[in-house]
Amino acid sequence: MKENMDERLRDLLCDQAALGLTEEEMRELAEFSQGAEIDAQSFELTAAAIALADTQIDEPLPAHLEARILADADKHFAAFKQEADIHESIHDQTTRTFQYAEPKPRGSFLNWLGWAAAAAACIALATNIYLTRGNSGQIAGPTATPTPAVQEKLTPAQQRDQLIAAATDVTRAEWSKGNMPELASVSGDVVWSDAKQTGYLKLKGLPVNDANKEAYQLWIFDETQSDKTPIDGGVFNVTADGEVVIPIDAKLRARNPKAFAITIEQPGGVVVSDRKKVAGLAPVKPNQA
């Protein structure tokens, strides 16, 4: 029985490396991957090496595309620096520690989600601490209008406000309870822009999780995917009580979301959720889209 499962797992990893999996196969892979120690990434690296063996570089990256990529890089590194500064500031000011799931050196593909979890959790913690610091006020609260002086170091809450102010296609939905009665007090909202492929969760009442045992994971139900396989919106941890603002990290391009859901999963998240623990739901009402 186990040998059959091992063989099926290898088959799925080969198929995934070659050209991806169907929805059903992804569910199967998630099931077989539970507890397996096989190095999933080695299959993808093999496929990459095969692709390289037959790839002829016959033209350089177009200049206009390079410019677009460099502009993206500017934004990425500005956010990176902002997070690093905030993290350093937190480290100086508090003894609270931030923990997230460390990736295994050669672990399964699920570990790739850990990077997103780390970034989201860092931002969440930073936001909470700043918003609960009283009158230290160097960074404005979530509803304040960013001033030019702080625009280079926007908190997620400020980025959320900026998105709402700047984007013309913002979808907003209110969080309500999922299928866990003990989390009935979850509230807040989610905003999302198709054009900018950016969005933020504003959450209150979501308990601090033990990042070594579990993580929160966002799912986006949109028109491009079936309801059985919503888009992974990123993994995050809640590390402090109070209101948190979490940037959405959609793994695929989302279009016209009709609902958002937060589930509780294993550290690092899952590819397909069994939806046994739904911490919150945010259906998009017609007049909110």
Place this chain on the structure above:
Amino acid sequence: MTQTILQKIARGDQGAVQDCLKSYGGLVWSLARRMLRNTEDAEDAVQEIFLDVWKNAGRFDPGQASETTFIAMIARRRLIDRIRHVQRRISADSIEDILAEPSVRSDKVMQTNVEAREAAKAMDQLRPEQRQVLQLSIVHGLSHQEIADTTGMPLGTVKTHARRGILQVREILGLGDAPSTQEAAV
């Protein structure tokens, strides 16, 4: 110890971005053009791929693979996502073009990369049908069904060739845990 481009990027060194584009821009562009074949799709994909590269740079392990292979892996993930979720399909004409492409590798092929060179050697050790299936799926982005339709092989045979081929190349590259019994959890 000298840091790799990705290690510099992971530490927030934005200056390494230009180095990264100079070293790998053409590679990623070529992979995207080959798998997507539509210029607009390829441009969007490459833009997304480099964002993925910045975000995942910290996960690069020089002990496991070269930077080139790691970046190609990230690129392929995004390209596969696009192919599967945008539901783009290569036209019959394109498939004929692919099958007609010469298999002789030129000097410009990425064989300066150690894994690529080893993968090329490993591919040469495969049975011709396995090699053909891997080239059509991994290099050109055809689905198993498309390969079956194009080559006349039964779908199951296509899958078997692809899987055995990947496992064999993986073992030759030293990426796998040699005895298959060691691969799964105890």
